[in-house]
Amino acid sequence: MRRSTRGWKVCAMAASFVVAAFAVTRAQQPASPARPATGDAAKSAERIDGVIIKVEPVDRAKSTRSSAEKAKPARRREPQALRLTINTAAVWRDWARDQATPNASESPKKAAERGAKSVATGGEPADKDTTVVIHLDPDSKVETRFRSPQDETTRGAKTPAKAREAETGSKETSANDARQAAKPVRFNASDLRPGLFVQVDFRHLQAGNRASTVTVIRPIITPAPAGGGDRR
Numbered sequence: 401m402r403r404s405t406r407g408w409k410v411c412a413m414a415a416s417f418v419v420a421a422f423a424v425t426r427a428q429q430p431a432s433p434a435r436p437a438t439g440d441a442a443k444s445a446e447r448i449d450g451v452i453i454k455v456e457p458v459d460r461a462k463s464t465r466s467s468a469e470k471a472k473p474a475r476r477r478e479p480q481a482l483r484l485t486i487n488t489a490a491v492w493r494d495w496a497r498d499q500a501t502p503n504a505s506e507s508p509k510k511a512a513e514r515g516a517k518s519v520a521t522g523g524e525p526a527d528k529d530t531t532v533v534i535h536l537d538p539d540s541k542v543e544t545r546f547r548s549p550q551d552e553t554t555r556g557a558k559t560p561a562k563a564r565e566a567e568t569g570s571k572e573t574s575a576n577d578a579r580q581a582a583k584p585v586r587f588n589a590s591d592l593r594p595g596l597f598v599q600v601d602f603r604h605l606q607a608g609n610r611a612s613t614v615t616v617i618r619p620i621i622t623p624a625p626a627g628g629g630d631r632r
Contacts, residue, residue, distance in 0.1 A: 445612065448532055449599040451495060451521050454485035455592050458535075482536040482589060484614070486598065487521075489530035495520035495597055496549035496619035504546065504560040504584040504620060508591035511618065516595030534600050534609045536589060541613045544587045545599075546620045555599065556617050560584055563620045587616040 458481040495518050515521060524530070536542075545556030546563035557563040587596075592614070601613045 445601055445603055446609075447599065447601050448486065448488050449492065449597070449617075450486045450488035450532075451490040451515065451518075451524075452484055452592060452594050452596050452598055453487045453521075453526055453531070454483075454594060456483040456485075457481075458483055481538070482592065484534045484536065484592065484598075484600075484611075486532050486534060486600065487524060487526045487530055488532060489524040489526070490518075490520045490597070491524075492552050492597065492617070493549060499597075500549045500619035500621045502621055502623040504618065506585060506618075508585060508587055508593065508596075511585075512591075512593035512595040514595070515597065516593075518595070521595060532600075532609065534602055534611050534614070535607075536592075536611050536614060540589070540611045542587060542589045542592070542616070543613065544585070544616050544618065546584070546618050548621065549619050555615065560618075560620045564622045568622055585618075589614075592616070 495515070497520075498518055499515055545558060546560045547554060547556035548563060548567035551563075551566065554566075557566060592598075597617050597619075599615045599617055600611050601615075602609045602611045
């Protein structure tokens with residue numbers, strides 16, 4: 401009986417040493433690399449920029465409305481979705497050359513009309529190789545940024561003053577600059593029109609290219625000093 405007890409204790413101690421040694425070995429081994437994401441999580445965001453050449457409202461609820469609802473007078477409302485066709489062949493520097501203005505309060509409609517008449521808008525080819533169709537859902541974000549015609553790489557600044565500072569390297573602003581910086585026009589989804597230059601972050605899904613953010617980029621220049629002519 402004593403031998404059995406003693407033998408059991410010996411076996412238990414040996415087992416403890418084995419478990420401890422295994423734990424130390426596992427701790428010394430490098431951690432296994434994380435598994436790569438699959439499915440939608442593996443789809444990286446894409447970004448394009450160019451000029452809007454077509455805007456189409458998409459009312460998804462139209463086909464599901466009842467006859468009684470369709471008979472009611474239509475109410476003015478934001479479209480549930482938008483479909484943008486963007487010409488990526490239009491280059492920012494060329495487009496902004498004849499669009500840049502010191503006026504950050506120009507209305508969205510006027511800005512789009514001027515942009516649609518740009519040489520870069522009308523002169524660049526728009527075919528299946530240069531156009532991209534982007535879908536905006538109600539939760540897609542629309543924002544406005546500003547940058548100089550020479551700035552082709554950054555996302556732009558959130559205010560005209562910051563864009564001018566990046567262009568000139570100076571923080572000095574005139575009273576006119578400060579006034580425009582205080583109330584620059586901010587674009588909404590309903591302001592998107594052909595002729596505007598945009599940068600779009602989106603994901604390519606089976607249902608189409610879904611935008612997460614559409615940034616309207618406005619070309620801003622520093623106002624010329626009195627009697628100094630146009631700095632463009």
